Amino acid sequence: MIQENNSSDLITKQSxxxxxxxxxxxxxxxxxxxxxxxxxRSITGPYLAHLGASGFAVGIIAGLGELLGYGLRLVSGRLAxxxxxxWPIILFGYAIQMISVPMLALAGSWRVxxxxxVIERIGKATRNPPRDVMLSHxxxxxxxxxxxxxxxxxxxxxxxIGPLSVSTVLAMRGDxxxxxxxxxxxxxxxxxxxxxxxxxxxxxxxxxxxxQTTTLEAQNLPRSFWIYLAGAALVAAGFPDFSLMSYHxxxxxxxxATWIPIFYAIAMGTSGLGSLVFGKLFDLKGIKILIxxxxxxxxxxxxxxxxxxxxALIGCALWGIGMGVHESIIPAAVAIMVPLERRxxxxxxxxxxxxxxxxxxxxxIGFLYDVSLPALIAFSVIAELAAIPFFxxxxxxxxx
Numbered sequence: 001m002i003q004e005n006n007s008s009d010l011i012t013k014q015s016x017x018x019x020x021x022x023x024x025x026x027x028x029x030x031x032x033x034x035x036x037x038x039x040x041r042s043i044t045g046p047y048l049a050h051l052g053a054s055g056f057a058v059g060i061i062a063g064l065g066e067l068l069g070y071g072l073r074l075v076s077g078r079l080a081x082x083x084x085x086x087w088p089i090i091l092f093g094y095a096i097q098m099i100s101v102p103m104l105a106l107a108g109s110w111r112v113x114x115x116x117x118v119i120e121r122i123g124k125a126t127r128n129p130p131r132d133v134m135l136s137h138x139x140x141x142x143x144x145x146x147x148x149x150x151x152x153x154x155x156x157x158x159x160x161i162g163p164l165s166v167s168t169v170l171a172m173r174g175d176x177x178x179x180x181x182x183x184x185x186x187x188x189x190x191x192x193x194x195x196x197x198x199x200x201x202x203x204x205x206x207x208x209x210x211x212q213t214t215t216l217e218a219q220n221l222p223r224s225f226w227i228y229l230a231g232a233a234l235v236a237a238g239f240p241d242f243s244l245m246s247y248h249x250x251x252x253x254x255x256x257a258t259w260i261p262i263f264y265a266i267a268m269g270t271s272g273l274g275s276l277v278f279g280k281l282f283d284l285k286g287i288k289i290l291i292x293x294x295x296x297x298x299x300x301x302x303x304x305x306x307x308x309x310x311x312a313l314i315g316c317a318l319w320g321i322g323m324g325v326h327e328s329i330i331p332a333a334v335a336i337m338v339p340l341e342r343r344x345x346x347x348x349x350x351x352x353x354x355x356x357x358x359x360x361x362x363x364x365i366g367f368l369y370d371v372s373l374p375a376l377i378a379f380s381v382i383a384e385l386a387a388i389p390f391f392x393x394x395x396x397x398x399x400x
Contacts, residue, residue, distance in 0.1 A: 015141050015207060016141055016142050018207050019137075019138035019141040019142050019147075019207050020138070020142060022134075022138050022201055022204060022207060023135060023138050023142075023147050023150055023151055024150075024154075025193075025197050025200065025201070026131065026134070026135060026151060026197060027150060027151045027153075027154030027155065028154060028193060029094075029190060029193045029194045029197055030151060030154055030155040030158065031154045031155065031157055031158035031161075032158055032186045032189045032190040032193060033094065033097070033098070033155075033158065033186075033190045034155050034156065034157075034158035034159040034162060034268075035158040035159070035161050035162040035165070035183075035186040035190075036097075036098060036101050036162060036183050036186045036187045036190060037097060037098075037101050037120055037124070037162075038158065038159035038162045038163060038264070038268060039101075039161075039162025039163055039165055039166045039179075039183050039186075039261070040101045040104060040120070040162075040166075040180060040183055041242065041243065041264070042162065042163035042166055042167075042242070042246070042260065042261035042264035042265070043163075043166055043170070043176060043179060043246070043257075043260065043261055044104075044113070044117055044243050044246075045058060045242070045243040045244065045245070045246030045247035045249075045250065045260075046176075046246055046247065046249075046250040046257055046260060047104075047113065047176045048061065048110050048113060048114070048243070048247070049247055049250050049251065050176060051107070051109060051110035051113060052109075052110055053110040053114075054370070055244070055247060055248075055251070055366060055369045055370045056366050056367055056369075056370050057110070057114075057366075058243055058244055058247045058366060059241075059244055059362050059363055059365055059366015059367065059369065060362075060363055060366060061114045061117060061118070061243070062241035062243040062244060062362050062366070063241070063358065063359040063360070063361070063362025063363045063366065064118055064359060065117050065118050065120070065121040066121065066236075066241065066355050066358040066359055066362060067355045067356060067358065067359030068118060068121050068122050068125060068355070069121030069122065069124050069125045069355060070125065070351040070352055070353075070354050070355020070356070070358060071125070071351075071352045071355040071356055071359075072122060072125035072126065072352075073125045073128055073129045073347060073348040073351040073352055073355070074345070074348035074349055074351075074352035075125075075348065076089055076093070076125060076126045076127070076128070076129050076130065076348060077129035077130070077344040077345045077346070077347050077348020077349070077351075078344070078345045078348055080129060080130035080133065080344045081341075081342075081343075081344035081345045086130040086131075086133065086134060086204075086344075087130075087198050087202070089126060089127065089130050090126075090127045090130050090131050090134075090194065090198075091127075091194060091195070091198065092126060092127070093123050093124065093125070093126030093127025093128070094123065094127050094190060094191060094194050095123070095191065096119060096120075096122060096123030096126065097120050097122075097123025097124050097127070098123070098187035098188075098190050098191055099187070100116045100119040100120040100123060101116075101120055101180065101183050101184075101187055102180055102181055102183050102184035102187055103116050103180075104116050104117075104177075104180040105177040105178070105180035105181040106177075125351075128347070128351070129344050129345075129347040129348045129351070130344060132148075132331045132335075132347050133343050133344045133347065134204040134205075135147055135148065135151055135331070136331070136335040136343060137204050137205050137207045138204070138207050139332065139335055141207060143283045144282075144283065144331075144332040144333075144335045144336055145278075145279040145280060145281070145282035145283035145284075145328070145329070145332045146279050146280055146283055147279075147332070148275075148279055148327075148328045148329075148331045148332045148335075149275045149276050149277075149278060149279015149280060149282070149328045149332075150275075150276065150279065152271070152272065152275035152276075152279070152324060152327045152328040153272040153273065153275045153276045154272075155272070155275075155327075156268045156269065156271045156272025156273075156275060156320075156324065157268075157269075157272050158186075159264075159265075159268035159271070159272070160265045160266075160268040160269045160272065161265070162183070162186070162265075163261035163262065163264040163265040163268065164261065164262065164265045165182065166179045166182075166183070166261045167258055167259070167260075167261035167262050167265070169182055170257060170258050170261070171258045221337075221338060221342060221346055221349070222337055222338070224337050224394055225334070225337045225338060225346065225350070227390055227393055227394045228287075228333060228334075228337070228350075228390070228391075228394050229349075229350050229353050229354070230387075230390045231290075231387040231388075231389075231390030231391045231394065232326065232330060232350070232353075232354055232387070233353050233354055233356075233357035234357070234383050234384065234386045234387040234390070235294060235322075235326065235383075235384050235387045236354045236355070236357045236358040236361060237357040237358065237360060237361030237364075237383045238298075238301075238361055238379065238380040238381065238382070238383025238384040238386075239322065239358065239361065239380070239384065240301065240304070240319075240362070240365050240376075240380060241358075241362055242264060242267070242316075242319070244362070244365060244366060244369060245304050245305075245316070245319070246260045246263075246264070247369075248304070248305060248369065249263070249312065254307075254308060254309060254312050255309060255312055263312065263313060263316045264316070266313065266316055266317055266320065267316040267317060267319050267320030267323070268320055269320065270317045270318075270320035270321050270324065271320035271321065271323045271324035271327070272324065273324070274320070274321045274324030274325060274328075275324040275327060275328040278293070278324060278325050278328050278329060279328045279329070279332065282328070282329050282332055282333070283332075286395075287329075287333060287391065287394055287395055288391075288395050289329075290325065290329065290391045291388060291391050291392065291395075293321075293322075293325045294322075294325075294384060294385075294387055294388060294391065295385070295388065296318070296321075297318050297319070297321055297322035297325065297384075298380075298381050298384045298385060299315075299318055300314075300315040300316070300317075300318035300319040300322065301315070301376075301377050301380045301381055302315075302377050302381075303315030303318065304316065304319065305373050305376060305377055306373065306377065330350065330351075330354075331347065334346055334347060334350055361380075361383060364379060365379065365380060
């Protein structure tokens, strides 16, 4: 009997080690991926302005990118669920994303740049749902909040390094095209690492030995899922994209071109640190932590659009915390709410709804930017605070 217990403990310990190593491996892949595309995104706003785009155009481009970047996850999620081809879909998505970023160096107009920006988001949409399902297997062993928080922290560490590297290139050369070309290096590293991960972990589902059970309950997504989606969609609608924020910094002469990617790096740093903390808090306290965090992060909007250099810096840090909250808690909460056999499509449905409202909100915010900053701030704050009743309802309707 003692030997059986020791054997069980050994298996559990080994499963935890394997799960942690898998999350670490995928996290390092994400680190270099974010180095690449977040380095790019830190300067797309001023780059589009440099190429002659209007504020409304930047809002539409950013919103369309997020619409496709989230909306197409519905397709990739369902495709992964039906075919079981998780790794091929992930590899294809990473390839599209990593190729499109350095190609921005060749863009001759803002329209070409816009197309490449949107293609990059499509690549991310393709690979995220199946990747999140893989991570959720590890979450069953070592905690969903911790897995997605740790992954997001590594992800955001790369998102911090990328903008800092881009800022260095701009400070030395003052050329956006060279900055985009330099991002070819982490892009190639990303593709090499994800291919290696495929070889080392061909079947991540074996980490937790999760099995599918087709039941009537599994066929329908729970009510708590839809309540959570409604609240998250409102947050997304009121959440300005950094492209528009950086566009504002450039147009209003609040932050110099060299400092804009540094601001983005700081935002990614706070996002990464926040993900670690909020992931653990989610495992301990549940979904209720979203309520105070949502209220606090709404403060970033007036700080960014009404403030000077220091206020904008604080606003960017709060914006990063807001990103960290939802990037770490959303996949963790969905993994708990939804049975394994519906998890891939659930991630796709959730992020599709999230992306649609981000697009609609970004279009409105971009339009309001050209019309009235007070109206922009009012819309953003009201939309985000409107999510609070849904999170309160979710707290009552679920055991999370």
